[in-house]
Amino acid sequence: MTEVKKSSPALIAAAWVIVVLPTLWGLNYTVQNALKIFAKPAPAATAPMK
């Protein structure tokens, strides 16, 4: 009986890393931008009291 050679778990993990890494990079960039929607607008500059 011939032994079946199974795909190595390291190879599977490497394949996922190749697609997950750029996705996480893009996700991080998008989340950083998306959070701006909940940021309070900066208060308008006011003249110092005399």
Added chain:
Amino acid sequence: MSLGFLDRDRSIAPAGYSRWLVPPAALAIHLSIGQVYSFSVFKNPLLALHGADGSAWNLKAVGYIFSIAIAFLGISAALFGAWLEKAGPRKAMFFAALCFSIGFFVASAGATTHNLALIYLGYGVIGGIGLGLGYISPVSTLIKWFPDRPGLATGLAIMGFGGGAMIGGPLANQLMAHFKAAGQPSIPYTFITMGAIYFVFMMFGVFTIRVPAKDWKPEGWTAPVRQSALISKHNVAVAQAWKTPQFMLLWIILFTNVTAGIGILEQAAPMIQDLFKGVISPTAAVGFVGLLSIFNMAGRFIWASCSDLLGRKVTYFVFFTLGAVLYFFLPLTRLDHLNSVTLFVLISAVVISMYGGGFATIPAYLKDLFGGYNVSAIHGRLLTAWSTAGIVGPLIVNGILDHYVANKLPKQDAYPLILHIMSGLLVVGFIANLFVKPVSEKYWLKDSETLTPVGAAH
């Protein structure tokens, strides 16, 4: 050069090949071609270009680049679907990568010579063909590898298309900034660099993809004896499938779901600023668009995976009932009513997740009704619903907005009408879904026909 290594027969998985290597291959393609959703980052830089005679392009003319690409996505998916079934996913992915990259290179020449027709031809036509081929190429292969979870498998791949903009947008911005700082022509060099990067990335998909051997099935898995009447054990060839009422109903389902989603996506940034005047800054509006893209992507995976448990018909009923209600109530969150940005963002995020979910669940719905035999080709033809929605959706949205602006009516009052029309469209989708029944026996492929297949033998 012989391209024999791309043949279907040369890409049959050896025994022991893990099916978990196939989704990354599909994702490599979809994450690349999903870049098209971020094309808007090139709009302003393209408008700033000037020809030798000082001429510049206008927004409308530049906007056609994206429209042509999406139109050719639908056309090529419909035309090449049957070829793909014969040629196999590896060859289709290879040509998708080739077209997508060449599209960038031709567009680069167009930007250098200030020739918009060349950009239409490159990014729009050639790149658009790459989009169509790439979009449908891994679908039937994934369904064959994951007969136990077809929704999860196709959801994973199609999620990549939603996520592609998250990579493509910042990548383009950073490349343009880099070339500008170096004193080089930013758009042409960015196009060339992106074409090269995406080609290499897509080649990873090309060489990783495998089709399962004939009669392969997951270890320990047996097809359920009793299952929903809507999950057919029979196959329907593409030539027959598109003549069935089920195909027309699914076309309406996809069309209504996509048109409704475009109602928000098309005007997301201006809409939130108009409905919450003075509260939402342009920067925050861009953040809102980013948030929608995350939910668009997540919805593709989550809803398609859920459809494996709920069933496809029930999943679309959720989209069409919950979606119709949410679209109806969305305008009530605005400044002069409930005045809740949080509620507006939350509802928008849920409806956009269902827009993405509609895209990702449709291949599994097709597989349930027509079998896996020609599912890529059938899916390709169904994508004409997307192209049509891409034209009709903006026509509705921009038509109503233009009417309000032309008649000097408050622009924010146009949005309730737009969103209520979209809600009504979802009711149409609900009715179409209600009528979906198993495909009649007269359309089934006879066993003798499957021995000499039009498409996939395995």
